[in-house]
Amino acid sequence: MEKRAFFSNKILPYALLLPQLAITVIFFYLPASQAVWQSFLLEDAFGLSSEFVGFENYRHLFAQPEYYRAMMTTVIFSSSVAILSLACSLLLATQADKQLRGGEGLKTLLIWPYAVAPVIAGVLWIFMFHPTLGTLSHPIKALGIDWNPMLNATHAMILLVLSATWKQISYNFLFFLAGLQAIPKSVIEAAAIDGSGPLRRFWTIIFPLLSPTTFFLIVVNIVYVFFDTFGIIDAVTGGGPAGRTTTLVYKVYADGRLGGDLGGSAAQSVILMIIVIALTAIQFRYVERRVQY
Amino acid sequence: MVENRRYRNILAYLVLAVGVVIVAFPVYLAILASTFDAATIINGNMPLVPGDQAAINYSRTLFVGASRTSREPVGLMMMNSFIMAMGIAVGKIFISVLSAYAVVYFRFPFRKTAFWVIFITLMLPVEVRIYPTYKIVADLGLLDTYTGLILPLIASATGTLLFRQFFMTIPDELLEASKIDGAGPFRFFKDTLIPLSITTIAALFVIQFIYGWNQYLWPLLITTKSSMQTIVIGIKKMITTQDALTEWQIAMTTAVLAMLPPVLVVVFMQRLFVKGLVETEK
Secondary structure (H helix, E strand, C coil), rough: CCCCCCCCCCCCCHHHHHHHHHHHHHHHHHHHHHHHCCCEEEEECCCEEEEEECCCHHHHHHHCHHHHHHHHHHHHHHHHHHHHHHHHHHHHHHHHHCCCCCCHHHHHHHHHHHHHHHHHHHHHHHHHHHHHHCCCHHHHHHHCCCCCCCCHHHHHHHHHHHHHHHHHHHHHHHHHHHHHHHCCCHHHHHHHHHHCCCHHHHHHHHHHHHHHHHHHHHHHHHHHHHHHCHHHHHHHCCCCCCCCCCCHHHHHHHHHHCCCHHHHEEEEEHHHHHHHHHHHHHHHHHHHHCCCC | CCCHHHHHHHHHHHHHHHHHHHHHHHHHHHHHCCCCCCHHCCCCCCCCCCCCCCCHHHHHHCCCCCCCCCCCCCHHHHHHHHHHHHHHHHHHHHHHHHHHHHHHEEECCCHHHHHHHHHHHHCCCHHHHHHHHHHHHHHCCCCCCCHHHHHHHHHCHHHHHHHHHHHHHCCHHHHHHHHHHCCCCHHHHHHHHHHHHHHHHHHHHHHHHHHHHHHCHHHHHHHHHHCCCCCHHHHHHHHHCHHHHCCHHHHHHHHHHHHHHHHHHHHHHHHHHHHHHHHHHC
């Protein structure tokens, strides 16, 4: 799509582009290419000198059992959050799609967690499930479970999944609701006239018609868990106990800052970049399909 | 709709009510905790109705801060967060409205290249290039400055794409008419384009303000002075792994204060918020 009418000025457009291009080059391209370059370097312990070591950082990375564990943690974490938050928000959205009295107010009450910072979400949930003072820890302990997300890795992961899901429901809810409202009512009415009940209508008509939204949300949720949950992890578990809730992004941070291993951290960054680019590419292919749809 | 049976609506209300309660409960607990003293919270049996310490907790949090950990008044942290969020929102709108104007309304060599150079940034969030960016900001002497907090976070394409998309829907006749009236690029921009874009600008502002206020990893890395801390950083520092040091009543009061501005923005500007959210994702 192009404009038929336009200005032809020799210098002005460059001046208009300058602020954004300057910021993009200095704070995006420069660091991104340095990350790639640094991933091929090995720095000495004092950061005084570095030598080119080729793929050594990568080889070292893939020899670490911790890296595979972080990968597994990321996969488990992101799939649990994606499934749980999509299921909850789809349920809420289908109910909110019915023309209810006070529906707008209910909608507002469901979407505001979007505005809560991930790290604050983490703080709220650790407070609620704190092993000694958490309000909800007592009922769990009363059931005979020795609840302690600070020592037990499974408990820590459950708490992370719950807090990350809590924060993401509002986003998914909004998009599902928009998707549901875009489905023509006539299609649903036709199916009802043919005698199919509400549940059957949902699975045979509504759910398939929602699939573009669902697919889009799956990708967005995975990206969300990859990057935006950094704050949640840092607040709830700090990657622990014993590194068992360290995700790929958290490891980039921890290795570079706490461990001082900048080459290894850069190599991890590069791998993450490749994953994100792949996910984005998948999303774009899907966007093209949606246009034909 | 098709069947308007009463029991189905009751079921819908029930499901939504449960959803609302689950969504609100953690925040309710935080608000509760901000009304008790430390001892009541620590013993683990916090009552489920508010206590009477709210005034003390809020005034201490805002003007004094936690005594054992982060040691800065939270009011100051909120000021820092506000400056950062405003800077990100305004800065991003400023650079992206200009670049979208150039890309849509001008023809010049390397126009497509410029667009792609900006577009590619969509793919890589700041988290994956965090240390090299840190190094550049440090080399520029921007650690512990608002500029250092703000600039790297506005280097992304979402705003440019949003404005480009909107400008494309503006009929060509408007520009043709302005040209006949003798308007140059500046007047067309000021008198026609900006007034038409007000809703889009407001929607982007809402989204970017929330994004900026909630930033965590970047400010965590580049602020070393405690006077430059944002509230989101401050609260994390209050929660220490050694439980004895955590002043929960102050931490939870801070949590409530940290949630307040962005939540108010979402609630009172819901329409703009939804518009901004849906359209920046397209």
